Amino acid sequence: MPDTFTLSQLGDNLQECKQWDAFVDNTATGTFFHLTGWKRVIESVYGHRCHYIYAKTGQDIVAVLPLVEQKSLLFGHALISTPFCMNGGVASDSEEAMLFLEQQAINKAHELGVDYLELRYPFPRNNPQLTEKCAHSTFGCELAEDADKILAGIKKKQRAVVRHSLKNDLNFRVDNDTQTAYDVYSESVRNLGTPVFPAKYFDALQSEFTDACDVLTVEKDNKAVSSVLSFYYKGQVMPFYGGGLFEARSLKSNDFMYYQLMCHAKNNKQCDYFDFGRSKDDSGAFKYKRTWGMEPVALHYQFHLVKAQTLPNLSPNNPKYQLFIKMWQKLPVWLSRRIGPLLSKYLG
Known part of the structure; x- marks a missing residue:
């Protein structure tokens, strides 16, 4: 892997955010869900810690990766790109830069001690450190x-x-x-x-x-x-x-x-x-x-297990959630609006 990449973490600097978004706008794999607006929304509404990282060659951004940390006693501890979004993962035109940021994400997942890392790619990846799960289309x-x-x-x-x-x-x-x-x-x-x-x-x-x-x-x-x-x-x-x-x-x-x-x-x-x-x-x-x-068209979500022993399954089809679903359907709408946000912040 080349040594020419330098790693940076996105802060709140407006010019830095504009540079990130301009890169997403002009990169084929850049999606709406890679934009920095999601960082501001997720931090302000849900209070989750965001770890938006990017790779540069010289002064130019060559890859970006939005990461959000979710930590819950009920649903576990995860590092996800990106919750509340259908797409995520590294956006880049360079395979080498993608592998570089994927490795940085794996390192961050171990540093934080999460259960797993999840990268929501819409396309397949060829990284032996990642395990693919295609459960959505x-x-x-x-x-x-x-x-x-x-x-x-x-x-x-x-x-x-x-x-x-x-x-x-x-x-x-x-x-x-x-x-x-x-x-x-x-x-x-x-x-x-x-x-x-x-x-x-x-x-x-x-x-x-x-x-x-x-x-x-x-x-x-x-x-x-x-x-x-x-x-x-x-x-x-x-x-x-x-x-x-x-x-x-x-x-x-x-x-x-x-x-x-x-x-x-x-x-x-x-x-x-x-x-x-x-x-x-x-x-x-x-x-x-x-x-x-x-x-x-299958979505190729990628996982790297850290503390977890098996791939996560937060699907409503999971049998262990069936009783909860039936109980929730009986709640008055006003009560579901009151309690729901306490749980949904970990289910994006």
Whole structure:
């Protein structure tokens, strides 16, 4: 491994953060989730320690790696790139620089005494010190040039569902209404038995990413029934936190929501690609996304065990969480919003 790399850790210096983000913007493997805004959001909302490291050759950044330390008596101690995000790992155009930062991450994991290191790569790696686990897949599609062609590109059966939704007198708006997004999302995930994030998390995302973040809300008779918080980056739209109330199923308002988001992203955000995000393999969300005609692409998450003896399994499909999920589904929504943030900060 060359000796020309120097290691640095990102602080709060604005110029340093701008240099990091400019590198991410101009690197093929740089994603929205590598941006320094996530460091500020995670530190301010969750209080986790961030260890954002980067490699330089001379004065030039050649690789970046966002790392976040999560420590919980219930869920363990981990170093992750990056929690609350579907992608992470090293962003670089240089294999040597990637290996250099992966080794630095392994060193940091041992120094901190974590249970494991997790690097959320969307592509395979060839590092013998890392163990791959492909348990999630991502979905996406190119966006056609107008609304009619976008609709025509949806798989036939799902296209019929969207057409049905268009007859249900639904309205939608796009704005920065993170409160409504949170209200709908929190009830939706309660119904799934999942602890919800704090409301201030959605506010922080909107404040940090401004024009690269918005909310699309679907209403029926002036009542919000579905809502999604989305990100925009490098010509892609990413509906990241979306959900619907109980009546959303009969109204097909979630289907309406995603179709309208596709059209909005194409017409108003100049996006060419719809990134439907990750889902646990063979889960309900996984099967739903396939109905749109999108095929799964495996995510190649990499692990290095430090104190842990086996790879982590925080999936809702883990049998040991089934009783907890059933109990959570019975909680009043207001109580789930109160307790949820105490747990979700370790489940990103």
